[in-house]
Amino acid sequence: MDHVIVVGLGFGDEGKGAVVDALCANGPVSAVVRFNGGAQAAHNVVVDGRHHTFSQFGSGTLAGVPTWLSRFVLVEPIALATESRELEAIGVADPLSLMSVDAGALLTTPFHVAANRARETARGQDRHGSCGKGIGETVWYGLLGDRKAARGDVVEDQRVLGDPCPAPTVGDCLDPRGLRRKLDALARFYEPLIGAGPVVDELVELYRAFADAVRVTTGDEAGRLADAGRLVFEGAQGVLLDETHGFHPHTTWSTVTPRNARTLLGGRGARVLGVTRTYQTRHGAGPLPTEDPAVLARFPEVHNGTGEFQGAWRAGHLDADLLRYSVDCCGGVDGLAVTHLDADGVKIASGQVVEDMPDPVSYLRELVGVDVLVTGAGPSRADYEVRENPRHDRVDAGVGGRDRAAV
Structure with missing residues (x-):
């Protein structure tokens, strides 16, 4: 029943939206809290044939979970109205009734x-x-x-x-x-x-x-929500784009690590869930050390393409060094969510060495030192599993190094 902070451990597009949706469908969750970013978020969720790319609404909306945009979110009301109409078109009744916003959030005009x-x-x-x-x-x-x-x-x-x-x-x-x-x-x-x-x-x-x-909302809305029920904090972008820890100038003007979420919680407990694909991706300009056109050709992206300003969709092998770096920037994580497990024949790079990763769940659990608590093997909610107590021994290796805790 702990609150959960969902953080992307790559350059974004790790599958955070589908992970948040899976957590909310698994329940109980009283609200999804956005703690960084703004209208540039693009979190894809597919449920029973319905697809929506979540931008400002929380990715628990199709599970009926309301959203609160904290003061750390940049709010674009015109885009929000458009997103509300899109949600109505796929069967969400009165989406704006599920939305609340902190009065201190900056407006994007x-x-x-x-x-x-x-x-x-x-x-x-x-x-x-x-x-x-x-x-x-x-x-x-x-x-x-x-x-x-x-x-x-x-x-x-x-x-x-x-x-x-x-x-x-x-x-x-x-x-x-x-x-x-x-x-x-x-x-x-x-x-x-x-x-x-x-x-x-x-x-x-x-x-x-x-x-x-x-x-x-005004005052300590985060505290009121946290005391009323379980919260899922939905991060935007990935740690490798973080304004402090990313690789400038190809970064976001946002704190992607759990810091903002912890500030909102005011000392209340939460588990940090780091999300990674089984291969590395990034959208647009910037470094991608393991980039490989063969990976891009093998794993075509249904919901991502070339953006007018952002640029092309890119892919490569999962980078062990960058993954450990992201976890370290978060101060460790309490568990992993591993997505795109339907991609076969994936590899992982560490330095100049590239090796096969036939069992990504086991490999990444040992690499990071925490359990894999959510798995995704396809685009739909039905392809996701929230794993309770996946194993009974503690993992001490790696930079995570915390007691096992189910989400």
Whole structure:
């Protein structure tokens, strides 16, 4: 009955959404909590022939579990409304009734999205691999007030072209007059980079409707939820893209490790579940040491492709050194979720050595030193198993090195 923190141990796309769905279907879970990232998340869940790519809604939605977006999430209301309609189309009744959002969460606006795309396009061959969803721009603009930046300053390698004002938040959507002031300032700030942006009055109207449609929370909502029932914390991206531990500049502006989730829990206990595929993948630019075109050809991806800004889908052999590094960045994990077990003939690389991995579950359990508590052998919920007490002895080897604990 412990709370569970689900963290990707790769470059993203490990199967976190399907793992969260499996945990919620296995129950009982009272809420899915998002603790990082924003609208760039793309977590695929398939249940009884229904497929949805979860972005801001938690991946437990098809299991009937509500979502809370914490203050560490960047909220894009227009994309959220679109996702709600998509969920309705596959049979989820009134999806927004399952959604609540912290008032302190930053808003991602069309101004941020346009600026993000302009900067990434200008980089040309030196692109960072951005999804083009405005995530980094939202965080960057939020930093300007904290650092008392002024026009002409350079913050995180980007020049401040205008006069920054406090960043808009979800709570501002309840105050149309104050929201309009912040959006007007945002429009003026970004005009040198993107030209004329969207009409502010239209955005105010949209955001006011958003605030009416979801429950906006204040205070220690995380504590209230945690004390009321079991929570699953759904991470976005992967540790190898973490803003602190990833490989710059090909990183996300987000803390991917369990740190934010632990902050929200305020000292309450939780198990960390690290998710890995049986082979390595990444979307877009950046290092992939074990990249192998043969792996990409053997394991075609149904739900991932080339993105306009993010770039191509790539694959290679699982990297033991990077996997151990990710676990170490998390401060260890309490268990593993291993996905894509239907991929046969997979290999694992350690340094210059590449060897077969005929039994990935056993191999990875010994490599990391913790039990494999969730397995996935296909795209559907029916292909996933939540394994209770998979073995009775303790594993002491590896960087995980914690007592075995079923999820």
